[in-house]
Amino acid sequence: MTDEDTAVRVRGRRPPQGEPVVDRALALLGAFDATHPYLTLSELSRRSGIPASSALRLAGRLLEWGALERGEDARFSIGLRLWEVASLTPRGHGLRQVALPFMGDLEEVTRQHVLLAVREGEEALLVERLSSHGAVAALYRPGGRMPLHSTGVGLVLLAFADSGFQEQVLAQPLIHQPEKVPVSSAALRRTLAEIRREGLATFRRGAPGPIVSVAAPVHDAQGAVVAALSVVVPAENAEPRLLGPAVRTAARGISRGLGARRAPGAG
Amino acid sequence: MTDEDTAVRVRGRRPPQGEPVVDRALALLGAFDATHPYLTLSELSRRSGIPASSALRLAGRLLEWGALERGEDARFSIGLRLWEVASLTPRGHGLRQVALPFMGDLEEVTRQHVLLAVREGEEALLVERLSSHGAVAALYRPGGRMPLHSTGVGLVLLAFADSGFQEQVLAQPLIHQPEKVPVSSAALRRTLAEIRREGLATFRRGAPGPIVSVAAPVHDAQGAVVAALSVVVPAENAEPRLLGPAVRTAARGISRGLGARRAPGAG
DNA sequence: AGGCACAATGCCGTTCAATGGAAAGCAACT
DNA sequence: AGTTGCTTTCCATTGAACGGCATTGTGCCT
Numbered sequence: 176m177t178d179e180d181t182a183v184r185v186r187g188r189r190p191p192q193g194e195p196v197v198d199r200a201l202a203l204l205g206a207f208d209a210t211h212p213y214l215t216l217s218e219l220s221r222r223s224g225i226p227a228s229s230a231l232r233l234a235g236r237l238l239e240w241g242a243l244e245r246g247e248d249a250r251f252s253i254g255l256r257l258w259e260v261a262s263l264t265p266r267g268h269g270l271r272q273v274a275l276p277f278m279g280d281l282e283e284v285t286r287q288h289v290l291l292a293v294r295e296g297e298e299a300l301l302v303e304r305l306s307s308h309g310a311v312a313a314l315y316r317p318g319g320r321m322p323l324h325s326t327g328v329g330l331v332l333l334a335f336a337d338s339g340f341q342e343q344v345l346a347q348p349l350i351h352q353p354e355k356v357p358v359s360s361a362a363l364r365r366t367l368a369e370i371r372r373e374g375l376a377t378f379r380r381g382a383p384g385p386i387v388s389v390a391a392p393v394h395d396a397q398g399a400v401v402a403a404l405s406v407v408v409p410a411e412n413a414e415p416r417l418l419g420p421a422v423r424t425a426a427r428g429i430s431r432g433l434g435a436r437r438a439p440g441a442g
Numbered sequence: 443m444t445d446e447d448t449a450v451r452v453r454g455r456r457p458p459q460g461e462p463v464v465d466r467a468l469a470l471l472g473a474f475d476a477t478h479p480y481l482t483l484s485e486l487s488r489r490s491g492i493p494a495s496s497a498l499r500l501a502g503r504l505l506e507w508g509a510l511e512r513g514e515d516a517r518f519s520i521g522l523r524l525w526e527v528a529s530l531t532p533r534g535h536g537l538r539q540v541a542l543p544f545m546g547d548l549e550e551v552t553r554q555h556v557l558l559a560v561r562e563g564e565e566a567l568l569v570e571r572l573s574s575h576g577a578v579a580a581l582y583r584p585g586g587r588m589p590l591h592s593t594g595v596g597l598v599l600l601a602f603a604d605s606g607f608q609e610q611v612l613a614q615p616l617i618h619q620p621e622k623v624p625v626s627s628a629a630l631r632r633t634l635a636e637i638r639r640e641g642l643a644t645f646r647r648g649a650p651g652p653i654v655s656v657a658a659p660v661h662d663a664q665g666a667v668v669a670a671l672s673v674v675v676p677a678e679n680a681e682p683r684l685l686g687p688a689v690r691t692a693a694r695g696i697s698r699g700l701g702a703r704r705a706p707g708a709g
Numbered sequence: 710a711g712g713c714a715c716a717a718t719g720c721c722g723t724t725c726a727a728t729g730g731a732a733a734g735c736a737a738c739t
Numbered sequence: 740a741g742t743t744g745c746t747t748t749c750c751a752t753t754g755a756a757c758g759g760c761a762t763t764g765t766g767c768c769t
Binding site: 494 | 749755
């Protein structure tokens with residue numbers, strides 16, 4: 176008899192800490208990301224930290240509702256029904272709905288990228304990106320996250336965030352992405368002040384291709400900055416002076432669409 | 443003692459049928475729709491059929507993860523984190539990503555609406571809609587559902603669905619939306635055959651404004667029809683003959699982007 | 710064609726997370 | 740000061756959830 180094993184093994188034992196079921200179901204959804212849009216049961220189990228048999232049972236429920244789908248190869252993916260419900264989020268699709276026509280106008284003029292982002296925690300979340308056929312390589316995808324301190328839209332969102340949050344971000348060591356160059360917090364502070372003064376951010380990035388991003392804030396009915404709009408163009412033949420007014424005008428159009436009475440003055 | 447009440451009332455009694463927790467959590471998410479993007483706890487409780495105390499507890503977990511958000515007025519809405527995860531659905535954002543540039547081209551030419559839809563059950567789900575500023579009134583919104591039998595994209599999706607499913611749809615009484623005119627199943631059968639022959643659907647609607655929709659199928663790498671693309675223009679100065687090739691070309695472009703070797707021939 | 714490794718699924722006795730009525734707290738009317 | 744409606748906390752009860760194990764399915768190497 177081998178009873179040297181101290182670990183008690185009982186059929187049906189619940190997990191030590193007893194995690195709520197809802198959390199585990201959400202962990203299953205969270206196991207998917209941009210590089211893993213399809214997962215087998217085993218992958219799902221490993222990535223979520225849930226035993227396979229439990230993962231299968233929970234996934235079954237999610238499958239039935241439509242939060243997950245399953246292909247012929249038995250791999251799981253996020254379901255369309257979840258996307259349908261998620262499209263009701265005010266800060267996502269709601270905002271997007273209002274912004275899209277204005278973004279289309281901007282795209283037609285610049286023929287490059289037009290971005291719309293909101294702040295989510297310490298990052299920016301790209302809500303929408305319109306990209307013309309011949310546009311330069313894009314670093315970020317809609318639904319993906321971007322750093323606040325090294326993108327045009329991020330700088331705008333940071334500049335107009337409450338000062339407590341700004342200090343929290345400034346307090347940590349910041350590295351420019353994707354160049355991996357450290358950012359001086361004093362310089363960033365000056366940049367943010369200028370963005371607030373001008374109501375406009377101009378951001379340059381060297382890699383992968385040299386680009387310029389010109390970004391402006393979008394206000395809601397209460398005057399709070401809820402999103403940032405920007406165009407991204409190749410640095411070569413860019414005319415930031417000309418792009419500024421165009422972006423600002425489009426951003427004001429979106430703000431008006433959200434119920435803002437008038438665009439807050441700059442300065 | 444009053445014990446005339448036959449219903450046994452015990453503190454902590456579980457619901458009669460004992461619904462799984464995951465289902466209840468999903469029911470909370472399902473309580474939101476296009477006309478109710480914000481809900482109070484009571485509304486959430488009523489619409490989902492879950493007692494307030496349980497609804498609050500479950501909503502708390504969803505809130506913590508980011509599947510729900512809560513405003514200052516204590517009302518709930520769908521959270522951005524859920525939207526972020528949902529953007530990974532292949533049939534939603536994945537498809538959209540490929541289609542967007544082609545849709546942009548079409549919009550620039552027509553200056554009206556460009557739609558992209560997939561089939562979900564017995565309805566079409568509008569994955570994307572680009573709408574120019576001066577476009578005619580739109581009936582459907584992205585993330586919303588459309589009838590298969592009275593929209594351009596719906597007819598395409600129905601025409602290329604497996605015949606078993608087609609019969610299932612044809613077997614039920616169909617009413618044109620939004621005019622409320624009955625659809626003859628024989629006429630619909632002829633229409634579907636023509637759509638399959640031409641690889642193109644032309645649909646006219648009288649209300650709210652007279653419009654013409656020209657729609658074409660989008661194929662995946664295996665040659666299956668996975669989506670439908672269409673333009674919607676005012677009936678007056680429309681030239682369906684000219685729109686057809688444009689829509690078909692754009693749809694083939696998207697199919698190619700999805701990995702289809704060559705567009706299946708029509709005829 | 711046999712052996713091996715890994716993935717998916719079915720089974721089932723145990724147990725604690727989930728439950729919802731009661732009651733209190735709160736704000737806005739009457 | 741009573742009424743109405745919404746939100747939140749509390750807690751005794753119990754069945755839904757749990758996961759180890761067994762089995763089957765599948766692809767790959769020898």
